[in-house]
Amino acid sequence: MSINKVLAQEIANKVMQVIPYNVNIMDDIGRIIGSGDPGRIDNYHQGAQLAIEQESLVSIYHSEGGTKPGVNIPIHFRNRIIGVIGISGDPDIVSPFAELVRVTAELLLNQEFLFRERRIKEQMKEEFLYHWIFRNEDYDKSFINNGEVLGIDISIKRKAVIVKSKMNKLIPLHDQEFMFRLNPNLILYIVPIPSEVVKRIEKGLVNSEFKIGIGEPYTNVAKSVHEAKRAIEIVEKLDMNQIHCYYKDLKFIDYLTNKDPSLNDMNKFYEELEENSKGRELIETLISYITNSGDMNAISKELHIHRNSLAYRLQKIEILTNKNPKKFTDLFELFTGYVLYKMKTS
CATH class of the missing domain: 1.10.10.2840 (PucR C-terminal helix-turn-helix domain)
Structure with missing residues (x-):
């Protein structure tokens, strides 16, 4: 974890809402990357460099070069110094704020780290889902392991349920149920069997026009996804007046069309x-x-x-x-x- 300029400035701004002193945020080499004084950005801070070297709070009582009086205290993340937070002012006055400000900064950094970690995991999950729903070949060990890391057991049979509606509303998902938006009007649900997902979907689409395509259950979900999409396509092309499009009921038509x-x-x-x-x-x-x-x-x-x-x-x-x-x-x-x-x- 490192501190970028955007995060550093956010920390400085939030801390300065609490204390009436200028706050500087320095990176792990002592360069100012966030400050209540924009003119100091990208300058090197001697007090911060000393705090990094000594791994402790450093007080500066007299101005030296570009360094102003104040206190500088290292910021830790997972037992490693990743930056320094500095408070400008008389050290005897601002020192009592130092530990409070450091804890606040570290809390903000932890929140940012957890947010990034969650976002990365969500991106990985979305990418895995994309490959999963379109993967026609057998699942190899690596693919199965990747699913397990993301909490997806791809060894169980699932069916695809596709909702076509201009007012698609997302529903709460149960364990081992997954959702993927195919386009603005199509939402795909991959659910184990048995599942009451269709009833949950219908509750969220009251007074809306919609069709639900339902594939057969398979371990390889790509086949079920194809069937669910095909079921809606057949019903629409034949102007069939039905909301629930079960592929098992339309399989014969699909067979005739292709064979x-x-x-x-x-x-x-x-x-x-x-x-x-x-x-x-x-x-x-x-x-x-x-x-x-x-x-x-x-x-x-x-x-x-x-x-x-x-x-x-x-x-x-x-x-x-x-x-x-x-x-x-x-x-x-x-x-x-x-x-x-x-x-x-x-």
């Missing part, structure tokens, strides 16, 4: 339909047919159309695609084609 390009020939059909209002009506009808499991009454009620109009639209879809929505295998292909189209074009 089955052979169904992309449906893209042209949906592209043509979306070019006009009548076509969009057919898409809306198909999606309603799927979400209502083919219940004609429920579909008619949802779309506000007569059953005859609904039957006409389903027939129109069959004519245009040669796929009968009432036939399960054809309906599956129609829905899969729609998913692929939306995921590609949104």
Whole structure:
């Protein structure tokens, strides 16, 4: 620990709020680096140099060169002299303040050291979290040890929970839960299982629009992070009306999107339909047919159309695609084609 000019001046200012004398702060070679008299900064202080050499309080009664009367007492940090604090004035008058001022300065230095230490640890932790959440390869011994030093047990299974909201509010974290801000609108939580973090998040987002992506639990959290992000992406691209985006419920869609390009020939059909209002009506009808499991009454009620109009639209879809929505295998292909189209074009 060393004293820089900013900290030295802060100490001088705080001490001078308590005592009515000028205070100088010198570094470990006796150079003035903080003072109530700005003109003395960077000058060498003979009394401070003597205090360092003698490792004790030094009183100066007469002015000599640039040295003024006063007392100088070493500042210690972890049993090492790191500077000197000087009080200008008649030594017989200012000496009683010397020990009090020294203790005050050392307390301020300890506070600064603890603050810096905490800040460095937080920076190290944030950097570790960044590597952790994006690390796809296996964890080696060095990586595991680094986690242990920061209090992170990376050997246990965790799941990723991503909150997307314009009003993200941080929640209190429990043991072995960690938070990382991906961007202003995305906050990532890495939590062990089981965890009630989703309920805690929801309490803090009352009256806000938000979506929560939830990955599966793994020892390698990067995979769960990818799944949580992907879950939100799928729900948004498909205009699915849901807040909780569980990847396990959307895994099949993701698989189709990445593994089955052979169904992309449906893209042209949906592209043509979306070019006009009548076509969009057919898409809306198909999606309603799927979400209502083919219940004609429920579909008619949802779309506000007569059953005859609904039957006409389903027939129109069959004519245009040669796929009968009432036939399960054809309906599956129609829905899969729609998913692929939306995921590609949104």
